[in-house]
Amino acid sequence: MTGHLAPRPGFVLDVDRNSPPIVFHHGEGFRLEKLPPGRSRVIYPAEPLEGLPDPDSAIREALLNPIGESDPLPALLRPGMKLTIAFDDISLPLPPMRRPDIRQRVIEAVLDLAAEAGVDDVHLIAALAIHRRMTEDELRHAVGDRVYDAFAPDGRLYNHDAEDPDGMVVLGETPHGEDVQFSRRAAESDLVVYVNINLVAMDGGHKSTATGLSGYTGLRHHHNVHTMRNSRSFMDQENSALHASNWRMGKIIRDAGVKIFQIETTVNNDTFGREGPLALLQKREWEWSARDRMQFLGMKAGLDVMPTKVKRKVFSSWQAPYALTSVQAGEVEAVHEVTTENVYRQHLVPVEGQTDILTMGMPYICPYNVNSIMNPILVMCLGLGYFFNLYRGRPLVREGGVLIMSHPTPWEFNPVHHPSYIDFFEQVLADTTDPVEIEKKYEKQFAEDEWYIHLYRNSYAYHGVHPFYMWYWGSHALQHLGRVIIVGGDPAAVRRMGFQVASTLQDALEMASDVVGPQPTITHMKNPPILMADVT
Amino acid sequence: MPAGIEPASPRHPLGADYDTSWARRYPARVARAAILESVMRPTMAVIASPARRGLDRLDDVDGPVVFVANHHSHADTPLLLTSIPEPWRHRIVVGAAADYFFSNRVAGAVSALAIGAVPIERTKVGRKSADMARDLIDDGWSMLLYPEGGRSPDGWGQEFRGGAAYLAIRCNVPVVPIHLQGTGRILRKGRTLPRPSRTTVTFGDPLTAGHDENARSFAARLQAAVAALGDEATSDWYQARLRAHAGTSPGLTGPDVGAWRRAWALGDRDRRSRRRRRRWPAL
């Protein structure tokens, strides 16, 4: 850390004849692609900001000096109270971070204050809404062994169960008629402390509790095609119907008497480390040394011959050396304002104008395949959902333009984690890829299927309705784009989703010309590490 | 000098005056590291099956520290030396009782070489020892000390004396409390043959002396910290925190009752040593 120059902000590089080829993520591997000079640009993320020098002190400070209308945490704790600590699940951060996880630090600090106040009735809930349950190892990684061993054996640390008929309540309805469904334990607690990791601007605020501790009855009001199409983008709170709905629900939660002490944290985007085998993925290509080049080629050669199972194991064992860049606690909305500023501080890159084509290399990981397989639906969600929406202002690609993604997109599913995805892919997408049709014809049946509910509650499966949400996440992009092309993808899988497949980037660009005309302009979004484009 | 008494040879001082600086030179350090890794570690693995907890509490600590631990058996030092992580592992000296470990030249040499021992008075730390300690710390060496002054006679701890606290204050370094659980079963005071048993080594958050704090009150804090770690090791972390804040942590020194009842209560403490881990599917 010492000896480094100040981190440089993200910026846009105009590709010319001398620009070296760019590294594209390609699932568990990489491709080197040359973009046509003179009409291409590459958006580079900012270098990682310096982390706070003493995270534990910073956390303690935040708990004692809250933001917004809120008492310091010790004042909110008293003996005999019911305390619930809810925390973000396995989908954050990405990739998983090295120990100690931020949640461990925050939760231990909170529990230390709770112990000081003599609080006995404490429950810790992984606020996963309808994601899959976390395994013991994953929970230990998130909260640490001390907290796990103190609370899990007697059932006071557990996964949220949105389908438990006795565990969920409806607190009311927003003025728009949206049911606010909530965890009963949290609703009946004297204080709910939420421990958040705000990896991207979509996270946090009222969404932490209104979504994280909710279930299908509540979620369907904002996890739907209409809401997602009116979220432009869902990373931009000011212009997001998703957030508006969650904020409405947050008010109902507050009015119902649920007291929430929100603790939000941001991390820098040191995804691959500044030293180590993957560090060159965070370095700008023209700044690679000869050694970096050789190392990259060696790594790529090794990966190209490795069997897929081994590659997956190697990549999924990577833990990011994320550092804490900010921590704030107190009243939800006030806290979230500060958090959002900090997220933007790391992620925002100013970009002028749109282009005809947007290219992106898809990494091996997304929020829904940690320790799992990235199936084609998740590729679509990561590309047309998350990455496409990492903008403020306007999308990076013009309306009717083309999105080119790079990912092997195997027709492969993890049957334990994603059983309903298999059925969605085999049955629903074989019929139609139109999200509106899909929502109307199939969503209810999948949401209410007993077997999926059984697997969600007892196994490690995403809820039956989850693949639908994945598809809806891309509905704004599906409406906006003229075509989607996947480079290097499995043809059958790509076509099933209604996209086109190309074996090289050059082919893809040619195919794109059919839609956007000859000599199209191209933007490549070099992400991860995460960046968010501020498009004017 | 009375007749018939040989004066101690001034060239080979013993006890607290034994010079151990040779043992911190490169060749000796290499030898000690070798003994640690190839003899002590496997031996400890077999005899003590140690579980090491709380190492993450040392993540943000830099520079030399003073480690303090409760003391039950001769197995304590090798167990601690193989548990303390880098960067302190190979740059540490152990404060050993001057009158026991340095009573003759051979014992002194073995102690200095094998465990990096330096002589410290049991009861009150003398001026010479204090200066030596400060010099060592300034040179970047960490110290491992047993504030009880010696091994416990009956399995319960003894009151912490002020020596370690005093040194830490004087040299302005943090103190890392460590609790050892189960070593008394391996090699109690009075036994010579070790009996294999499970142990737990629990590291605590580093403590720094307050602005005007004196050695006695700091020593009391250290003792409470080690007691709380002991509570954590035998029950769970949260229960330990609750009791620590309420001031009801089970003390190191045990109940104030007769010997057999103390022995009886000692057995009660270790209820958690065999923990049942439910096997969840590894995904």
Add this chain to the structure above:
Amino acid sequence: MKALQFRRNLPRYAAARMAGSLTPGRGAAAGPLKLVDLDGPQAPGPDWVQVRPRLSGICGSDLATVDGRSARYFEPLVSFPFIPGHEVVGDLADGTRVVLEPVLGCVSRNLDPTCRPCSNGHLGNCEHTSFGDLEPGIQTGSCHDTGGGWSTAFSAHPSQLHPIPDVLDDEAAVMIEPTACGVHAALAAEVPDGGVVAVLGAGTLGLVTMAALRAYTDSGTVVATARYPEQRRQAATLGADQVVAPDEIRRAVRRITGSRAIGAPGLDETPTEGIVDRLTGGADVVVDCVGSSTSLTDALAIVRPRGRIVLVGMPAEVSLELTPLWHREIALVGAYTYGIETLPDGTERRTFDLASELVTEAGLGSLVTATYPLARYRDALEHAASAGRRGATKIAFDMRDEKERLL
């Protein structure tokens, strides 16, 4: 007359088997099937008549014979040399167009009294098969004495012939016999009201069965497996509510019935919840129109406890784990051929009559994709064997232009 004759010739039979195992249908070239010139057919009895085929279909059982894959079970039930071909529409001497019901029962064999099934019209269950005045042969097309459809003339007993109206063209008529198999299978299934039916296989047999299920039973949802795009299209047209690839059938039936599923445990400890190896509930009826180990295993995995599996596709020797059959009290019934059917409302009709009606109603004549002259029998049999892959369904021999016919 010209005919494709199947002689008893062991070396050639073995050659056919080898060739057929490499490329289905290739047994025709290597095997004991030969195009020969023969003197006209000899009437096996006084009332027998001569039929001159117009179209003769190629059936899956014919292909098995040609490729040497027929079960040894049939050896006592055929007489060499014989002329294959049992799906026939032909002309009588007086020009009447007739369709053949090929089964040879007691009456054809001049046995008196007839056995009980024959008396009740279930000729396929004749208990005197291979006895009587005729050489062994369960049907025209495997009997030396009668000849068979793959020729320009053969002999038929009047009880085997059904005159057909002019409005029914030849392609539709040649489909009546296979459709009758499908009708028989659909009714043998005893589908409960609104029951879920899975049909495995979308070749000719699967398709006609689907049509029959829709027409003559009270099926609810019908889900079919089809390997090829043209088959999928036809299955959907003929009455399947959902058509899926064969390896997707287990999940499809699970979705339709809302059943739970069990994953198959492997050797290691990897979790299996979420894998659909077999269902705990399942379809009411599964009609297996394929008849392989795989299809029967699938059927056992997707049928509900006390459900019914109808085996229509002729199996050979299959290897099967029967524990599910026992444990879930499943009925596995064979459906061979037609006779008299009892419809769900209780009325009794001849299968062939029901088949005629269905062929017209569902336009099943369009399933005849291609026809060949006898001389191109090798091409015809290869085409028939790879029909699905090549987008075809029923292949038939066309004798209408054979000059031998007019003799």
